[in-house]
Amino acid sequence: ESQLNPNYSFENFLEGDSNRLARSAGLAVAAKPGGTSFNPLLIFGGVGLGKTHLAHAIGVDIKDKYPEKTVLYISAEKFTQQYIDSVKKNNRNDFIHFYQIIDVLIIDDVQFLSGKSGTQDVFFHIFNHLHQNGKQVILTSDKAPVDMQDIEQRLLSRFKWGLSAELQNPDFETRVSILKNKLYRDGVEMPEDIVEYVAKNIKTNVRELEGAIISLIAQSSFNKKEITIELAKQIVEKFVKNTKREVSIDYIQKIVSDYFQMDVDTLQSKTRKRHIVQARQLAMFFAKKFTKASLASIGSQIGKRDHATVLHACKTVDNLSSTDKQFRKYVEDISKKLSV
Template identity: 70%
Template sequence: MTLTANSVWENCLNYIKDNIPEDAFSTWFLPIRPAKINGNILTIQVPSKFFYEWLEEHYIKILKSALQRELGSEAKLVYSILMDQKSQGRDPYTVRIPSSNKEKPQPQEVDTPIQLDKSRLMNPFVIPGLQKLKIDSQLNPNYTFDNFIEGESNRLARAAGRAISKRPGGTSFNPLFIYGGVGLGKTHLVHAIGLEVKELHPDKTVLYVSTEKFTQQFIEAVKNNNQNDFIHFYQMIDVLIMDDIQFLSGKAKTQEVFFHIFNHLHQRGNQIILTSDKSPADIQDMEQRLISRFKWGLSADLQNPDYNTRLEILKQKLEKDGIIFPDEVMDYIAQNIDTNVRELEGSLNSIIAQATLNKREITLELTARTLSKLVQTARKEISIDYIQKTVCEYFKVSMEDIQSKTRKRDVVQARQLAMYFAKQYTKASLASIGSQIGKRDHATVLHACKTVKNLQETDKAFRGYIEDISRKISD
């Protein structure tokens, strides 16, 4: 009896089905199609590189066992990964089940590639159940290059963004990793890039998504058992823009999925644009393989705007609103608000509100009085490192102590309070907090938070500690 690819693979599936859960079988094996058989070499088609890597990581043993039952101990398996029409001209990725034979067979070209039916994928940005795959870019039309003021603080990032707009995926800036503090224009810039790509390349699919939204969608996909749709949806995007990528810290499963999406897009020459509040090297609790990929293209930082840039930002804002400020007032604001664009715009709004409500002219005196209050109440960025230092100073323990394994009562107390305040004042995950405070796990952080809350309710002195430290952190 002549063996065929279909008959061999069908027998393999019958064996695999009896040895793994039904939902896993449906998700990871039913989409596979047998392509060719050549002696003891079976070639199968899988929808994506992520699919192949998942099989290799989780099911290689059962695949090997099933295939050797059919083709003997020298059996080999070749994966052919053909995502869509763009891949037909490329060699397929191949992996073979190891054998004692050192000679490696050549990759097999597939005669009839299996195409991904994009019309059937679920779009995580629309109401579940709708099959129409019309992707809204999620871009803000108000964030354009025309109203993004260029200066020394952002010139490199802006120039790279314009280059990408002309040739998305065709420059060496892939990925483009833009980082900087709060309010410096990261989100504005990536929206501007996306809008210009859409204008110059209407055939390109552009998508902006916050990392928090991406994570929520992934959790929902896992809950509804449609991870494949989620992954394939993002693998279709021509220009993917992800904001605040640092929020992947500590989220191992979401990092795993994003890693495979990133690889797929990058290998196809699709453009990836990321923003973060810190450079790739400074992101905590991120897999090193992701960090290394963030560095593949261009990392461009946005710094605090200089005086001339701040002045231009003020002029543009006032011109847009049809308001005139005296030159001396403009100069005063630009000289004294030197943090970020958000603070500049906030100062203008405060001055305008004061003048309007009190029916006063906008003068240098009014401006100085208003800004003095604004500057005094401006809060510093609260980081886990800052919280640790504040707690250490309060209890007069060292950072080395709080990071150590010591179980001394005063140090344990300080460590638990640092974890508690880190959860209260930052958006870091429990795993990220634990990693930065003594390399503890998320369960330790959760226990610390519960302990602090219990003591807060039962111990008057401890409640005083919390109030004192909270004031110090907020000041």
């Protein structure tokens, strides 16, 4: 059983600037599994941007072109569970062997392996075996390899061997085509201005975009309500309200610099004065904690630093808050200000 969902096809995965690289790389891999330099192919991006869909599409297409190949899709969570069970039942070797004879292995949401060293270890061996034998590995993750935490270095370095392709937020045109495609497949007609209204207001999650349209269709067919802009507004509002508003990095810098009674320029400056360095490190730490921004993006927004500086800042804050009482109070105070 390959666990592939045939509805998640390339045909149904609409192309746009936001996904062109990942989609094309996926098509290339599907044409020649194990035979391109995209091995592993790692697809990364935020929630609801199509990682799972694209991963399936590659598998479905390979199965279509090469019916003799064994293709397996599994979430990292399920993989971990299977591994734990195999250890309990004393058949760890069978588990490893099962995975080593697969032609195309697709593991979804590998960020789930973070901190799970036993599973990482076994995956490392499976990965090496597959790779050495020219088998294809496809991975998805909510973060780029440089931003993954608590994943062993040797595994991260393997992740970087092939291609990491990002799925970004789709632009307006792409959002409209995704909605129209969905309506077309469901055989539903909807006025153009309503479709555009939804596409304009839901920007960062395709699952929510589709969810809003599905609610609209349901309201109109079950409650016999006419699909109006008013109805669309109500539904969109529900979706937008439910997605927790994220604090911005600018806001974090403002709160931290206010707390230490300095201005944001000072916080960002190149000075090595201890209290300013600490304020900057705290801003980086909170940006990591409260936003979805990558380390690289945090660094560039907080005084043009690189991702290693941000990583170092986060570790320093962690260390200091467990050893220095005064510092821990800073962290708690600022946390409170950011949480209200």
